[in-house]
Amino acid sequence: MKDRPFVHINCAATADGKIAAPDGSPLDISTIWDRRRVHRLRASLGAVLVGAGTVSADDPKLTVNPSYAGVSRDICKIVMDGRGRIDPASKSLRTNGRSIVVTTEAADAVWLGNFRRLEESLDMKVMVLEGGPDIDIDRCWSCLLEDGISGVLVEGGSDTIFNILRSGSFDMFSVFMAPIVMGGRGPTITGGIGFEGAPLRLHLRSVVQPPGGGILLEYVSSMP
Numbered sequence: 001m002k003d004r005p006f007v008h009i010n011c012a013a014t015a016d017g018k019i020a021a022p023d024g025s026p027l028d029i030s031t032i033w034d035r036r037r038v039h040r041l042r043a044s045l046g047a048v049l050v051g052a053g054t055v056s057a058d059d060p061k062l063t064v065n066p067s068y069a070g071v072s073r074d075i076c077k078i079v080m081d082g083r084g085r086i087d088p089a090s091k092s093l094r095t096n097g098r099s100i101v102v103t104t105e106a107a108d109a110v111w112l113g114n115f116r117r118l119e120e121s122l123d124m125k126v127m128v129l130e131g132g133p134d135i136d137i138d139r140c141w142s143c144l145l146e147d148g149i150s151g152v153l154v155e156g157g158s159d160t161i162f163n164i165l166r167s168g169s170f171d172m173f174s175v176f177m178a179p180i181v182m183g184g185r186g187p188t189i190t191g192g193i194g195f196e197g198a199p200l201r202l203h204l205r206s207v208v209q210p211p212g213g214g215i216l217l218e219y220v221s222s223m224p
């Protein structure tokens with residue numbers, strides 16, 4: 001038995017690897033087929049995680065839409081926010097299901113005080129990890145596991161995907177690539193500081209050409 005939840009990283013990208021418009025605003029990349037797949041994944045894993053940048057840029061609902069998933073289920077919404085910068089008024093914290101904001105001891109004290117007060121009125125928990133502002137991914141996974149989280153769908157953005165890939169503590173990485181090109185200097189599938197030496201090697205598990213266009217690439221972190 002693993003000492004962390006099952007971690008599946010997923011994102012939707014253009015054929016040129018962009019995950020948003022050049023100004024960082026959301027881009028409609030997924031097809032209906034892909035939305036169904038993602039909402040089913042959310043429902044089956046039970047938790048979805050994004051970085052503070054995605055909450056600030058998109059403020060997504062992070063819920064299961066029964067018309068896509070075919071089931072109705074409240075899931076846990078997790079935000080990685082090492083410095084404590086997301087807006088307490090974020091919609092992401094107010095949609096159905098409980099929320100966990102993972103932060104560190106480096107978080108701003110006023111921000112932390114505001115979020116502690118919110119814990120009393122919202123179904124929300126602030127998890128403060130030692131050190132910071134960088135969140136130790138393995139420590140984060142073990143705290144989430146202790147909190148009953150057994151599976152996580154990581155949905156972005158760019159920096160968060162890189163940080164988790166770099167940690168090596170994930171099981172699957174899937175990218176839906178739509179047959180569209182965005183160009184520009186908007187966020188790509190991974191950002192972060194990049195690897196200094198050799199790049200991370202993934203293992204391709206499957207390639208799917210779904211109805212409605214695009215291509216789904218599914219990688220695993222290691223071969224069984």
Ligand SMILES: NC(=O)c1ccc[n+]([C@@H]2O[C@H](COP(=O)([O-])OP(=O)(O)OC[C@H]3O[C@@H](n4cnc5c(N)ncnc54)[C@H](OP(=O)(O)O)[C@@H]3O)[C@@H](O)[C@H]2O)c1
Pocket residue numbers: 010011012013018019020021024025026027029050051052053054055057058080081082083084085133134135136137155156157158159160161163187191
């Ligand atoms: N197409 C898709 O599938 C998809 C999905 C989601 C988002 N997006 C797009 O992605 C873009 C946002 O990406 P992004 O890279 O700017 O933001 P992001 O990855 O959502 O959030 C990054 C921020 O989260 C915090 N964070 C993440 N990992 C951390 C760690 N290990 N330790 C501490 N803090 C951590 C950091 O905040 P601090 O900088 O404050 O330390 C970091 O800058 C938006 O344009 C959005 O539209 C696309």
